[in-house]
Amino acid sequence: MSELIIKNLHVEVENKKILKGINLTVKNNELVAILGPNGHGKSTLLSVIMGNPKYKVVEGEILFDGENVLKMSVDERSKKGIFLGFQNPYEIPGLNTSDFYKAALNAHEEKRIPLFKFYKALENGCKDVKLDFDMMNRNLNDGFSGGEKKRNEILQMLLLNPKLAMLDEIDSGLDVDALNIVSDAITKQKEKGSSFLVVSHYDKFLNSLKPDKVAVIINGRVACIGGEEISKNIASFGYHWVKKTYGIEIEKEETSMNQVSIGVCATKEIIKDEK
Ligand SMILES: Nc1ncnc2c1ncn2[C@@H]1O[C@H](COP(=O)(O)OP(=O)(O)OP(=O)(O)O)[C@@H](O)[C@H]1O
Numbered sequence: 020m021s022e023l024i025i026k027n028l029h030v031e032v033e034n035k036k037i038l039k040g041i042n043l044t045v046k047n048n049e050l051v052a053i054l055g056p057n058g059h060g061k062s063t064l065l066s067v068i069m070g071n072p073k074y075k076v077v078e079g080e081i082l083f084d085g086e087n088v089l090k091m092s093v094d095e096r097s098k099k100g101i102f103l104g105f106q107n108p109y110e111i112p113g114l115n116t117s118d119f120y121k122a123a124l125n126a127h128e129e130k131r132i133p134l135f136k137f138y139k140a141l142e143n144g145c146k147d148v149k150l151d152f153d154m155m156n157r158n159l160n161d162g163f164s165g166g167e168k169k170r171n172e173i174l175q176m177l178l179l180n181p182k183l184a185m186l187d188e189i190d191s192g193l194d195v196d197a198l199n200i201v202s203d204a205i206t207k208q209k210e211k212g213s214s215f216l217v218v219s220h221y222d223k224f225l226n227s228l229k230p231d232k233v234a235v236i237i238n239g240r241v242a243c244i245g246g247e248e249i250s251k252n253i254a255s256f257g258y259h260w261v262k263k264t265y266g267i268e269i270e271k272e273e274t275s276m277n278q279v280s281i282g283v284c285a286t287k288e289i290i291k292d293e294k
């Protein structure tokens with residue numbers, strides 16, 4: 020069983036309000052698709068659920084299986100079964116990919132995973148996401164192509180077998196075949212019982228996942244929630260459709276030019292040009 024409940028979540032970063040009262044529930048084995056214009060808080064929401072310390076929760080609650088997620092450390096959240104596949108996966112030179120996966124699996128289990136079992140799981144996972152097994156000897160995402168990084172995130176999800184998988188624009192950078200591979204992997208993981216929060220800008224990808232709910236995040240709030248018709252209408256008519264149907268204005272970024280600091284290099288360039 021897994022249920023994520025987000026109540027009236029307000030979040031700030033660098034004193035800037037990003038999330039302004041998110042209410043959202045992901046029930047057991049549900050796949051909730053999230054879309055919304057750039058910069059309106061989708062990645063912020065997933066990062067806060069995972070526990071990125073950059074973000075400050077100023078109000079609200081996140082409950083997972085009835086437990087207060089906000090009181091847990093990142094590794095506790097991971098051990099509870101929460102997983103985040105990054106929009107921009109980190110490259111970590113010096114960290115061998117298979118060592119990283121072995122350490123991650125061992126951290127999730129009471130007993131260390133036998134080497135042969137790990138090897139087989141990794142080999143099968145690589146086959147599922149069509150990544151060359153040799154890549155597991157390379158450093159984590161180091162020099163991986165955009166599509167390889169995304170498939171590596173899915174491989175990590177398959178290995179960790181999370182209760183709740185949050186996938187942030189996992190489809191971006193994937194070629195048409197890789198899109199099908201990733202979509203199939205998500206569907207299979209859902210059949211195993213996982214719940215999902217999937218962020219994407221593309222209705223074709225979202226619809227291939229047959230979401231149970233589609234939620235749109237605008238201005239740091241859930242502007243509307245419903246079925247696949249929402250992503251279809253947005254694909255056809257843009258976010259203007261949300262404005263027209265729900266009467267929600269899409270707030271523009273306030274510009275604060277006075278606060279922009281010019282970096283040292285830019286300053287040097289200006290001095291050089293003025294000579
Ligand atoms: N450290 C920071 N300082 C100031 N603003 C930040 C910081 N981190 C994030 N933001 C801002 O928070 C807002 C929300 O960002 P977020 O990454 O959640 O958007 P998003 O909805 O995922 O967009 P996209 O579709 O482009 O991925 C953006 O305006 C972003 O610039």
Ligand SMILES: [Mg+2]
Pocket residue numbers: 061062063106187
């Ligand atoms: Mg994002």
